[in-house]
Amino acid sequence: MTTTAPQTGMAFQLNDLVLSYGGKPVIDHLDLQVRPGEILVLTGPSGCGKSTVLRALAGLLRPDAGEVLAEGVPVHTTSRDRALVFQDNALLPWRTVQSNVELALKLAGTPREGRREEALRWIADVGLTGFESYLPKSLSGGMRQRVQLARGLAGAPRAVMMDEPFGALDAQTRSSMQKLLIDTWRAHPTTVVFVTHDVDEALLIGDRIAVLGRAGHPLRALHDVPTPRDSSADRSALRSELIAALDTPELI
Structure with a gap:
């Protein structure tokens, strides 16, 4: 692995955050903390604002109300300390x-x-x-x-926002990329905020998993994931809980 200058993960704080996209409110009064150096996974139904939150963290979208803080400083624009990786080919x-x-x-x-x-x-x-x-x-x-x-x-960068980066890959390639991400993150510690619809991917990658709902229920659940990732810890109960949260009628 490379030996660049040591990275230290960036901490974020979302306070009473309100976000709109295309003139439509998608995040309504969200409070969420991102710990430095962790992989926080955002999941939830389509249209709940996962990608919108990523863009706010990256500085690409200004809040309608509330605030996004990076190391206690309001985020108003992009920064080389915060990188964004998309699902589609952005090369x-x-x-x-x-x-x-x-x-x-x-x-x-x-x-x-x-x-x-x-x-x-x-x-x-x-x-x-x-x-x-x-x-x-x-x-x-x-x-x-x-x-x-x-x-x-x-x-x-001190933080990397990843918007379903492996969603379009076949199962074998996706598994390889998940392992590569974890190995690279271990060698180059940084904060990662990772969006996915896949519960199993969330359990494999995340230190914590935040389940977002519709604007009326911006944060439905927040779970710690058993670590280390390569342990035999039983994640079946948490998997069932996540699936139940995603299937909650209030999310629709």
């Missing part, structure tokens, strides 16, 4: 794998003379050595997501 199609990763390093202020070596280390970390000169169109979906992960983490 620049005219840039090679290496060039896409180097761009993130450039934006993070890495000196020109160190970018190539650092990019190559990140590319190796995500298992893409040999593909440095490939354009995104020449890569599989899973490989493109590996590049996105490398690019998202290369600038040593």
